[in-house]
Amino acid sequence: MAASTRSLTVDISWTCRSPALSPDKKAVAFVSDRDGSPRVWVQPLTRQGARRARVVDTGPEPVGDVLWSPDGEWLAVTVSPGGGEHTQVWALRPDGTDRRLLAGPTETPARGSAVFVRWTGQGSTLLVAELSASGATEAVLIDACLGHRDTIAAGPLMWPSAVSRDHSRALLRHGPRGMREMSVADLPFGEERPLLPPTTDLGSLSPDGEVAYIRSNAGRDRSALIAMPVGGAPQVVAERPDAELDRFSVSMDGTVALLVWNVAGRCELEVADLIEGGTRPLPPPPVDVISSARLSLDGALAVLAGESPDTPSHVLLCELATGEYYRVAGDDPLPHQIHAELVRFPARDGLELTGWLYRAGPGAGPCAIYLHGGPESQERPTFNPLFQRLLAAGVSVLAPNVRGSSGFGRAFQDADNHALRFHAIDDVADCVGYVVGAGVADPARVACMGRSYGGYLTLAALVTYPELFRAGVDVCGMADFATFYARTEPWIAAAAVSEYGDPVADHELLWALSPLHSFDRLTAPLLVVHGAQDTNVPVYEAEQVVAAATARGVPCRYLLFDDEGHETLRKANKITFMEAVADWFERWME
Template sequence: MRQLIASACIMALCTVGLSAAQQDGRVTQGNLVMENIPDIPASVQERLQQYANTRSAGFSDFAPDGGVYITTRFGETSQIHHVADPMGMRRQVTFFSERTGGANVRPGGSQFVFTKDIGGDEFFQGYLFDPETAQYTRFTEAETRNGGLNWSDDGAQIAWYRQVDGDPDSDILVADPSDPASLRVALEGEGLMIPVDWSADGRQLLILRYYSITHADLYVLDVESGALTEVNPDADVAYGGAVFTPDGDSLYVITDQGGEFRRVVEIDLADNAMRQVTPEHGWDVSGMDLSSDGETLAYVLNSGGNSELHIINPLSGETRPTPDLPLGLIGGVQFDSNDARLGFSHVSAQSPGDAWTYTLETGELTRWTQSEVGGLDTDSFVTPELIEFTSFDGLQIPAFYYAAPGEGPSPVIIDIHGGPESQERPGFSSTIQYWVNELGVSVIAPNVRGSSGYGNAYVALDNGMNREDSVRDIGALLDWVAEQPELDEDRVVVYGGSYGGYMVLASMVHYSDRLAGGVDIVGISNFVTFLENTNGYRRDLRRAEYGDERDPDMYAFLQEISPANQADRITAPLFIIQGANDPRVPASEAEQILSAVREAGGDPWYLLAMDEGHGFRKKSNRDFQRAAETLFFTDVLELD
């Protein structure tokens, strides 16, 4: 495979069938604009197609006929499908050129709501679909951003948040989506406020105001009067989810209050008294759902990156049987309307993701989908090893290590996640498996300081003036690579998106002499211009993590560490990838680092998708990105 790539790169065969136009050194192919990217050989496309044609299915909701709704992709984008029977035919329900969110079924009915944006702009619109008429109705206002769609228990109304362009505040709206005249503003909010649950009687809404990963507030909104009451008002804590108990007198919430990790507690609304519901696991509870009778709580534990499903009686603490699942990641846990089945998604290093249900009374575990893997033998896919390496200050940094086959020494891709309050986890990645199995490259995916999943102290270690300590973690990882005889320290590439893109650029600034290259995807190149230009609904949320650029000392620090101001130190080859409609990290961040590196004498590769936002979601664009990355790796890692 590697010989085919190298020999075909000379000028070969095809450019994915798109007509090209060139202007000012840029080549346009359909919606893709690029600089310096060679023609894509057919040999690269052919083998990549098998890995690119893997697909996943995510559990979305239970259907009224006993089946399930899932999201999966059979064309350019993920759409909603219906599956009537386990392992049965998937019937596509939505047919849009843009990806949709999942189906959220109306209680007691057959209609469902979903969201969709345009070109990755993240200005999501809400739609109501009626299966009986096969008609879609948009119930949200154009040019607004909408989310948190939440049905009342009787299905009579839905609540959601709405934001307008540039405004950090969100309003809470309530309506019967089939009756536009019923829409009204229930709360003129302040900051990002999201409806998370209705009381059983439909009179109250539970509202979460999000500040940062370590700080959120909870409120109970009286929907008729508009009265807003804060829950647990004296606490400065994080919340990861919350639901009313059936009687409406208390809440079950995921919080880190009183501990280093998140767990489930009950809060009495009368006096804010707190009772711990789940035991101390030493890891975060990442999700939960409560049965409608309040007698069963299902929750997911993030245990060092892997998921564990637990089912308990939240009143007595009694544990209940759980399904025997392969090691992997679990998401979207949800009870059906009868509290008989639990639905969820499961993904592992060998499985790209499928929809499952678990029947509580019988203990029957049912797999509803078996997603395709392009005809590949997933038994050959590499399961990562969890390693730790010591950073500059003695801190132990966890990482997942995908070792290439053979004795080596193999080249290395350091794959850095975004966030930064995110976590690298051992899910399914056809991209990583392609790098390992086809290119013969070992992959290391670190959870540098600032990553979530390892407690409050760890997630805060990169805040404010400590920003570059996480970059030093990459330097320590390079030291670790140099100590491994099966790895080639002279052939290492850094790769990452969003905040991970900043980490790529910062690593290039500090360690260009130790790197063969870097791939920056929708990355921050200057923190000040990023904070000034990111969409207004996100600005204050990002200031909580990166610092407030309006403060003179922080402004000076952010300018000092920004890669765009140190582009002369980026001497290793660089590939920049960006979506033109990105509301989070605007395309100006990519353009300014491209210009700065050029002015310093570099000659980066550049790829811009005019119909994408924060990352490429359309399959044809993503296929081209992967092929172009392959050519870049072939060049800078000297793959033969």
């Protein structure tokens, strides 16, 4: 390796995520880990320039999201008690006072979860999704001021997307992963009417509830924005043959929508006129990836969270009329450039794969294949301190999008379902072939690592192609589908059937796909990382991996974070994790 990892230090830049404008556009609230754990901060905005941000006391637990109420009186906040997955919804005044729990578990151990969806625009009413321990979801309207609760819909694998301003109509999403559809329900007791077939996921309603705006790939390969008049025919608002609609935001007055397009991993923005029709592009944003986009009440201003490989996630404002961008909060870019190269190469069956290549230097050296989670997710050119740490230690990184990844159309995303997953495992081997053939990797010093589904795929690749890998890192990955289905959250298990297979009907397939049953082929030293509060992929998966590897004499280290769940949220733990990975690769890829 180029240098001893022990001589290098890690300084993680702080990030800003999920920004929300105040109704008067005089301040922006956002989630930042600048003091070590994700909390809410408020940045005042003035004509003389932005004043110093202040932290808002939301309690000791990590924060996931924040949203300003349309009347300016409240902040809605999602928090993660203990760093786990059983979230709560709180409301508090923008100055941090009058904090009150609106929804979510209070018992220990926690059961169920709650997430806010959006303010409805009527008074201080918030639309909340409450997930029970059994996996059913309730859509609840909660008055943050009075505490009044009104359940408007309930059912398994259901998610409330929107409600009209007068609370007379709700937009609801139903179905498992890859098979979701939208319906509309008249409130309080009207029957649901289906709007669009699978797959549809994000949705919004016009203020009067007469038109639903839906991100959908129904009848097409790539997701587009569809306007669906209730009782009418669908109309295409915007679509592109070269890109997928990544996200969109409709102004509260229903006049305009901001569209964020995913173009081979990078973002482009457009504005759609929802009254007269038509779209117009905005200038390219000063970042590669936009992870959050929300509009001001009048649709004149957008608040964005954006990042690039050398620029941590920060807050931007965009004037939609002029297309000007203003940076208002966030840490500075790195003093040195991190170059992410988009590469394309064929899988063994001819399917084109892509990935982001980070070269540590010229010539062939140690290289890590990093596999993202999901699998319906996408590796994109974002700010990744782990990659920076490995590059500093002389380790190149290929972060591929194997089949099953999103962002490349429905056919590509479905190309790993059920028995097709064996081809996704083959894709990992083809990634090794690419980096070796391109002169990036020394074939004797290639590692594989990933988190969540990427952790599963790492284990599967290590036992399917043991001759290719010198070391492995499994971060909260599934090892045995039978134990995963038995121990994960009920709603996750139900939603996963369309992706992985039915635990009863497809028992033999899932057994063959489970890497734990092939650990007699494991040879690569393995670092296993997990959060003790993880209920998405329960910690039992990691315990099985450690026990099986140790029993077979494979070198194994187990790193367990007691105060983290499926995501590592606290900065100190992130540093510990990165150092552990760098040390592991230094030890085994010298």
